[in-house]
Amino acid sequence: MYSAADLKKGLKIEIEGIPYAITEFEFCKPGKGTALYRCKLKNLINGSTMDRTFRPVDKVDTPNLEEKEMFYSYHDGNNYIFSDAETYEEIQVSAEQLGDKVYFLIDNMTCNVLFFNGKPIDITLPTFITRVVAETEPGARGDTASTNVQKPAKLDNGYELMVPLFINQGDTIKVDTRTGLYAERVSKG
Amino acid sequence: MPNASAKAEHLSTASLRALGDALALRSKIASSLRRAFESAGFLETETPVGILAPAPEEYIEAPGAGSFFLRTSPELQMKRLLAAGMERIYQLGPCFRAGESGTKHRPEFTMLEYYMAGADYLELLDFTKSFLCGICSALYGSHRFHFGNGVIDIDKLEIIPVREAFRRFAGEDADRCAAEEAHFEYVLVDRVEPALPKDRPCVLLDYPIRFGAFARPKASDPTLAERWEIYMGGIELANAYGELIDPVIQRARFRQFAETRKKMHLAEYPEPAAFLEAIDAGIPPCAGAALGFDRLVMLFADRQDIAEVSFPLDS
Numbered sequence: 001m002y003s004a005a006d007l008k009k010g011l012k013i014e015i016e017g018i019p020y021a022i023t024e025f026e027f028c029k030p031g032k033g034t035a036l037y038r039c040k041l042k043n044l045i046n047g048s049t050m051d052r053t054f055r056p057v058d059k060v061d062t063p064n065l066e067e068k069e070m071f072y073s074y075h076d077g078n079n080y081i082f083s084d085a086e087t088y089e090e091i092q093v094s095a096e097q098l099g100d101k102v103y104f105l106i107d108n109m110t111c112n113v114l115f116f117n118g119k120p121i122d123i124t125l126p127t128f129i130t131r132v133v134a135e136t137e138p139g140a141r142g143d144t145a146s147t148n149v150q151k152p153a154k155l156d157n158g159y160e161l162m163v164p165l166f167i168n169q170g171d172t173i174k175v176d177t178r179t180g181l182y183a184e185r186v187s188k189g
Numbered sequence: 190m191p192n193a194s195a196k197a198e199h200l201s202t203a204s205l206r207a208l209g210d211a212l213a214l215r216s217k218i219a220s221s222l223r224r225a226f227e228s229a230g231f232l233e234t235e236t237p238v239g240i241l242a243p244a245p246e247e248y249i250e251a252p253g254a255g256s257f258f259l260r261t262s263p264e265l266q267m268k269r270l271l272a273a274g275m276e277r278i279y280q281l282g283p284c285f286r287a288g289e290s291g292t293k294h295r296p297e298f299t300m301l302e303y304y305m306a307g308a309d310y311l312e313l314l315d316f317t318k319s320f321l322c323g324i325c326s327a328l329y330g331s332h333r334f335h336f337g338n339g340v341i342d343i344d345k346l347e348i349i350p351v352r353e354a355f356r357r358f359a360g361e362d363a364d365r366c367a368a369e370e371a372h373f374e375y376v377l378v379d380r381v382e383p384a385l386p387k388d389r390p391c392v393l394l395d396y397p398i399r400f401g402a403f404a405r406p407k408a409s410d411p412t413l414a415e416r417w418e419i420y421m422g423g424i425e426l427a428n429a430y431g432e433l434i435d436p437v438i439q440r441a442r443f444r445q446f447a448e449t450r451k452k453m454h455l456a457e458y459p460e461p462a463a464f465l466e467a468i469d470a471g472i473p474p475c476a477g478a479a480l481g482f483d484r485l486v487m488l489f490a491d492r493q494d495i496a497e498v499s500f501p502l503d504s
Contacts, residue, residue, distance in 0.1 A: 026291060026292060026293075027289070027290060027291030027292075027293075027294055028291070028293075028378045029248070029289060029294060030374050030377050030378055030382070030418075030425065031418055031425060031428040032246065032247075032248065032249075032400055032401075032402055032428065033248060033371075033373070033374035033377070033400065034247075034248050034371045034374050035248070035288075035289075036371075036374055036375060036378045036379075038378060038379070051379075051383075053375060053378050053379035055371045055374075055375050056371065057370075057371065
């Protein structure tokens with residue numbers, strides 16, 4: 001249980017059974033009145049945000065959150081299986097829960113899994129992964145170093161993204177797993 | 190850098206240099222203010238920062254300093270000057286509020302406090318609007334200035350009675366909210382303040398009497414206090430009262446605040462004897478306002494954090 005005075009940016013709290021992170025925090029004190037805490041909250045399960053103001057007397061639940069290092073094992077046809085690095089205990093995560101992250105999974109990749117009441121709710125992948133470009137049109141203006149102009153490309157696992165003109169089929173590139181965007185070229189194909 | 194402390198000093202000098210433009214603007218605003226007050230016949234006053242008896246208020250904490258307290262406002266001392274016959278007075282100086290820290294609060298801040306004898310709180314609002322226009326003209330050549338994502342036009346100042354604001358923006362009854370501990374403030378902060386128009390100064394007028402610590406009851410409706418608060422760009426800028434000058438009501442309110450403070454286990458303040466003597470002798474009918482000078486600078490400097498317009502506090 002937190003009291004309102006404990007609240008600050010970054011703290012994770014629970015309201016009506018849902019875990020939230022405080023993404024913005026403002027100390028408010030309307031003239032001659034009691035202090036209040038105006039917060040922006042991010043739902044840790046579905047990512048939606050909401051505003052909530054807390055009074056000094058308010059108590060806020062502490063969510064039962066646990067972060068564990070796990071590695072990606074395999075896809076069983078329906079779900080993605082991650083294993084505990086020490087106990088090899090397995091968890092299943094659906095493609096829906098992973099979203100675009102399914103394209104960035106690499107066998108044995110180490111990830112941070114966030115559990116709420118024992119259920120996995122979020123998976124943080126390494127910030128960058130490297131993959132090979134399977135398909136892209138040759139750059140119209142040759143091997144220019146400009147990254148401002150981009151063209152579509154498809155990776156070897158089917159993921160589509162925009163890349164600079166100088167990238168060719170067979171090149172190995174780095175992708176930012178947080179945004180899904182091209183980061184840099186690692187080597188030419 | 191030869192050593193760590195020299196490096197720290199270098200960093201703090203660099204951070205001050207980054208504040209330079211805001212501090213220069215701050216100085217310009219202070220000069221404009223002083224000119225506006227002087228030409229309206231106000232005297233600049235100085236009263237002590239260290240005092241024995243802070244104004245008893247329910248939710249404002251004075252830091253201790255030896256056997257003294259640091260003032261949370263110069264209100265009681267300036268009212269003694271009014272009782273002594275000064276009619277138009279102002280003060281621009283430091284005030285202290287323990288535990289208040291955020292993007293719009295600092296435990297030490299600069300307050301502009303001003304009183305007009307013989308004027309009511311709406312006349313004081315007219316004067317306030319005129320000096321805000323004066324500063325804006327001096328800085329930007331018109332009564333409009335950029336703040337955040339928009340433009341604030343001081344000429345569009347809008348007065349919204351508190352009861353109407355609660356109804357309109359929150360669908361709530363202000364008086365009912367005021368009857369419940371902390372609920373009035375909650376609705377104000379959660380729903381009313383965020384809904385106030387951002388392109389003009391908004392004045393919330395006439396608060397439930399409970400929220401008028403030093404305000405006199407409105408003659409036409411004593412359940413309301415003669416009080417206004419002016420907001421600009423979502424920032425609460427100044428609070429004003431038709432000042433309470435009735436010693437009997439004032440004593441009763443002090444007693445009530447002292448009781449609340451006791452209930453909340455807050456420090457007991459000594460009775461402000463010299464102020465009570467002054468109110469017994471007679472403070473002339475007057476209106477007074479307190480304006481957060483740092484917030485005024487934030488507005489005209491288009492900054493969202495009080496730390497961006499003030500010399501850094503030691504921590």
